Amino acid sequence: MKIIICKDYEEMSKEAAKIFSDRIKNKKDIILGLATGSTPIGMYENLVKENKEGKLDFSNVRSFNLDEYLGISEDNDQSYHYFMNDNLFSKVNIKKENTHFPCLDENEDGSHYDKEIEEAGGIDIQVLGIGRNGHIAFNEPAEELNVNTGKINLTQSTIEANSRFFESEDQVPVSAVSMGMGSIMKAKELVILASGKEKADAVKYLIKGDKVSTDCPVSFALLHPNATLIVDEDAAK
Numbered sequence: 322m323k324i325i326i327c328k329d330y331e332e333m334s335k336e337a338a339k340i341f342s343d344r345i346k347n348k349k350d351i352i353l354g355l356a357t358g359s360t361p362i363g364m365y366e367n368l369v370k371e372n373k374e375g376k377l378d379f380s381n382v383r384s385f386n387l388d389e390y391l392g393i394s395e396d397n398d399q400s401y402h403y404f405m406n407d408n409l410f411s412k413v414n415i416k417k418e419n420t421h422f423p424c425l426d427e428n429e430d431g432s433h434y435d436k437e438i439e440e441a442g443g444i445d446i447q448v449l450g451i452g453r454n455g456h457i458a459f460n461e462p463a464e465e466l467n468v469n470t471g472k473i474n475l476t477q478s479t480i481e482a483n484s485r486f487f488e489s490e491d492q493v494p495v496s497a498v499s500m501g502m503g504s505i506m507k508a509k510e511l512v513i514l515a516s517g518k519e520k521a522d523a524v525k526y527l528i529k530g531d532k533v534s535t536d537c538p539v540s541f542a543l544l545h546p547n548a549t550l551i552v553d554e555d556a557a558k
């Protein structure tokens with residue numbers, strides 16, 4: 322795994338945006354794997370800026386998001402649809418029909434999303450934030466991890482962490498649909514971002530680099546042939 326340690330969040334965001342911007346310029350119909358959360362916001366801001374300056378074209382770009390809550394509507398301002406629209410999609414010239422989010426079918430199965438990604442040609446580059454407990458998307462530390470996209474029951478720690486975005490903890494959705502570990506690891510390139518000291522425990526796994534564990538799902542990225550970790554100094558501590 323390639324590791325880039327940046328001074329702070331701004332620098333981390335610029336480094337990540339530079340990688341995404343280069344890849345988009347090299348492949349106009351690129352397939353992006355996108356993430357929500359506070360971590361990639363700065364990267365999206367940099368990409369929006371380049372688009373506004375006329376240097377980056379999203380007209381043929383396609384995207385697949387990692388996850389979405391269950392039980393809240395797309396136009397709820399806490400949904401990941403809303404987040405992506407607010408932070409990226411409404412600010413660049415990406416076509417709405419080229420953006421995708423996972424959902425469940427009538428049998429509560431989400432693996433049709435993996436087929437859709439495969440049929441589109443596979444994700445070229447995937448951005449990932451890390452939960453403080455090492456989760457990626459909604460793949461929480463557990464004895465076993467999902468391979469495919471499917472339904473997830475959120476852990477108490479994630480509900481608590483997400484409650485800062487809701488008026489009260491009991492409004493936080495308790496389940497979600499999320500890409501599985503296999504869905505994520507099939508991306509041709511991974512860019513993992515972490516900022517802040519509360520991410521340091523999870524980042525330690527990646528920097529040590531000698532073990533994977535289902536207790537720290539992001540550690541599976543150590544098995545990926547083309548992964549880059551971009552962290553700020555606090556997360557690297």
Ligand code: PGA
Nearest residue numbers: 358359360450451452458
């Ligand atoms: P954050 O969340 O970017 O808001 O820290 C990351 C995550 O929980 O996946």
